[in-house]
Amino acid sequence: MSSSAWKTFDLQTLKKTVEGNEPRFYEFLRSRQMSCAMYRLPAGATDMQPPHLEDEVYLVIEGRARLKIDDVEQEVAPGTVLFVAATTEHSFFDITEDLTLLAMFGPASGIR
Numbered sequence: 001m002s003s004s005a006w007k008t009f010d011l012q013t014l015k016k017t018v019e020g021n022e023p024r025f026y027e028f029l030r031s032r033q034m035s036c037a038m039y040r041l042p043a044g045a046t047d048m049q050p051p052h053l054e055d056e057v058y059l060v061i062e063g064r065a066r067l068k069i070d071d072v073e074q075e076v077a078p079g080t081v082l083f084v085a086a087t088t089e090h091s092f093f094d095i096t097e098d099l100t101l102l103a104m105f106g107p108a109s110g111i112r
Helices: 011-016
Strands: 024-030 035-041 055-069 072-076 081-084 090-106
Touching: 011 055, 035 055
Parallel strands: none
Antiparallel strands: 024 035, 035 090, 055 072, 055 081, 055 090
């Protein structure tokens, strides 16, 4: 197996790439079939993301908020795993604690 066939990432190092007082998105992996990113929304921030053309899975690393998917609301906290189908309207709101998410897109996201 060549070294390009696998990669490892450190969660603490990835979290540092999105630190700050503004919303931040950092893509750390892109292949033909998927992409992965860290996404951070500070407490009180507004999530401005549009619907994606890819299916998406979020893993909440830290923080607390609510996620609205179409007309349904869901509380999110560390350890919550969320699936959002492609082209579905969704946004995080009522962000009461800085929210850090691992976002996985399949196929690879058009966001850069």
